[in-house]
Amino acid sequence: MEFLGIGPLELLLILVVALILLGPKDMLESTKKVARGIRKFTQSSTWRDVVETSQEIRELPQKIIKETGIEEDLKEIRKSTRPLQTEMREWRSGQPRPRMIPKSTTADVMPEITPPPPTDQTPPDNTPTDLP
Numbered sequence: 001m002e003f004l005g006i007g008p009l010e011l012l013l014i015l016v017v018a019l020i021l022l023g024p025k026d027m028l029e030s031t032k033k034v035a036r037g038i039r040k041f042t043q044s045s046t047w048r049d050v051v052e053t054s055q056e057i058r059e060l061p062q063k064i065i066k067e068t069g070i071e072e073d074l075k076e077i078r079k080s081t082r083p084l085q086t087e088m089r090e091w092r093s094g095q096p097r098p099r100m101i102p103k104s105t106t107a108d109v110m111p112e113i114t115p116p117p118p119t120d121q122t123p124p125d126n127t128p129t130d131l132p
Helices: 006-044 047-069 071-093 103-109
Strands: none
Touching: 006 047, 006 103
């Protein structure tokens, strides 16, 4: 679980450092001040504007789809990709369904590879001949 990119161990470390630097009494007062500041900010008009803007941004793709009239194309794409989505879900669950690929498809995509013909030449030996 992370909050603002801070994991539980980092949060614990921050709290311990704050406790050491501020002490228990000052830490409680500082926490109250921070909480009041957060409450004041979330009840401000600025925060409401931020929330409204983020809601508009989330709704923007649907609004664009409706305005451009590509709903039918999107439905057709979803319908044509449904078997692939099902196969991907099965693969993620660890129980893939066997899939048969026609030979013509594999031959077109992956041509058969033949090994090179053997040669009579042996590679040179790189051992030194002038040993003392």
